[in-house]
Amino acid sequence: MANINYSLSLHLSQALTKKKMRLVIAESCTGGGLAEEITAVEGCSAWFDRGFVTYSNAAKVQQLDVSEKTLAKHGAVSDKTAMEMAKGALEHSDADISLSITGIAGPGGGTSEKPVGTVWFGLADKTGRCEARMGMFASGRKNVRSNAIQFALQWLLDTTNGYLNPI
Numbered sequence: 001m002a003n004i005n006y007s008l009s010l011h012l013s014q015a016l017t018k019k020k021m022r023l024v025i026a027e028s029c030t031g032g033g034l035a036e037e038i039t040a041v042e043g044c045s046a047w048f049d050r051g052f053v054t055y056s057n058a059a060k061v062q063q064l065d066v067s068e069k070t071l072a073k074h075g076a077v078s079d080k081t082a083m084e085m086a087k088g089a090l091e092h093s094d095a096d097i098s099l100s101i102t103g104i105a106g107p108g109g110g111t112s113e114k115p116v117g118t119v120w121f122g123l124a125d126k127t128g129r130c131e132a133r134m135g136m137f138a139s140g141r142k143n144v145r146s147n148a149i150q151f152a153l154q155w156l157l158d159t160t161n162g163y164l165n166p167i
Contacts, residue, residue: 021096034101
């Protein structure tokens with residue numbers, strides 16, 4: 001998986017550099033793993049602004065302005081929380097695009113509504129776009145986290161390549 005993630009990070013670097021865009025990320029269940037993959041690419045400081053690791057709900061509220069009401073009503077692992085994390089990361093950075101990850105990596109913590117392997121991603125940009133996607137990943141904590149990172153990198157790459165003009 002690491003080679004795939006490095007390749008995706010390298011292509012993301014090229015796309016963001018070409019579009020003159022900067023990226024910010026906000027991670028929960030991946031615990032900084034996405035930032036690790038991104039910063040493995042030489043020269044990433046030209047396009048990677050910063051990353052937030054907000055594992056606790058308190059950190060999501062304090063650092064990313066996630067609403068306590070959102071957390072109470074929808075939980076940390078939800079489309080609403082993922083989108084608020086993405087918006088908050090964007091607002092607290094100098095980036096053009098943001099991606100957030102919040103999920104249940106396991107082995108515990110899952111429910112019938114949100115089983116282990118449920119991961120929500122949020123993507124926001126300076127044009128006002130904000131959307132969420134869900135991934136369901138199996139096979140243990142390490143694989144959930146690695147698959148979530150790959151999903152995030154692929155979504156970022158697809159989105160960045162889809163921009164016709166720099167923001």
